[in-house]
Amino acid sequence: xxxxxxxxxxxxxxxxxxxxxxxxxxxxxxxxxxxxxxxxxxxxxxxxxxxxxxxxxxxxxxxxxxxxxxxxxxxxxxxxxxxxxxxxxxxxxxxxxxxxxxxxxxxxxxxxxxxxx
Numbered sequence: 001x002x003x004x005x006x007x008x009x010x011x012x013x014x015x016x017x018x019x020x021x022x023x024x025x026x027x028x029x030x031x032x033x034x035x036x037x038x039x040x041x042x043x044x045x046x047x048x049x050x051x052x053x054x055x056x057x058x059x060x061x062x063x064x065x066x067x068x069x070x071x072x073x074x075x076x077x078x079x080x081x082x083x084x085x086x087x088x089x090x091x092x093x094x095x096x097x098x099x100x101x102x103x104x105x106x107x108x109x110x111x112x113x114x115x116x117x
Contacts, residue, residue, distance in 0.1 A: 013049075014051070015048050015049060015050055015051025015052075016049060016050060016051065017050075017051065017052050017053070017054050018037075018038070018041065018050045018052070018053050018054070019053075019054045019055075019056060020037075020053060020054070020055055020056065021056045021057075021058050021060060022055050022056070022057060022058075022060075023057075023059070023060055024057045024058075027055055027057050030053075030055055031055060034052075034053045034055075037053060038050050038051070038052065038053060070103065071106070073099075073102035073103050073105070073106040074102075074106055074109075077101075077102040077103075077105040077106040077109070078098065078102040080101075080102075080105055081097070081098045081099075081100075081101030081102040081104075081105055082098045082102075084101055085097045085098045085101060
């Protein structure tokens with residue numbers, strides 16, 4: 001009863017219940033991590049806004065959008081990267097570094113021009 005009076009007189013509202021929808025395969029782990037989730041949410045927000053967690057099992061909507069393929073590097077970038085990687089003796093390593101370097105060179109060029117990378 002004294003705790004209820006203190007909460008009524010307090011400037012902060014009573015802690016709420018955070019309702020989480022979780023994948024059934026993850027529900028047990030989420031239940032075990034409930035105290036940590038509550039503590040981290042409260043720490044992030046800076047006050048004790050969450051008192052407990054209620055879990056609801058169900059399917060989750062797909063939120064990830066498919067990644068689009070990066071554009072192929074330009075011929076100039078491939079030539080520059082090949083020239084830089086030329087001293088490497090191992091053919092597989094040289095090829096991999098040439099492909100990586102060509103993408104990095106083109107990415108830097110697009111960033112400098114203000115294009116989307």
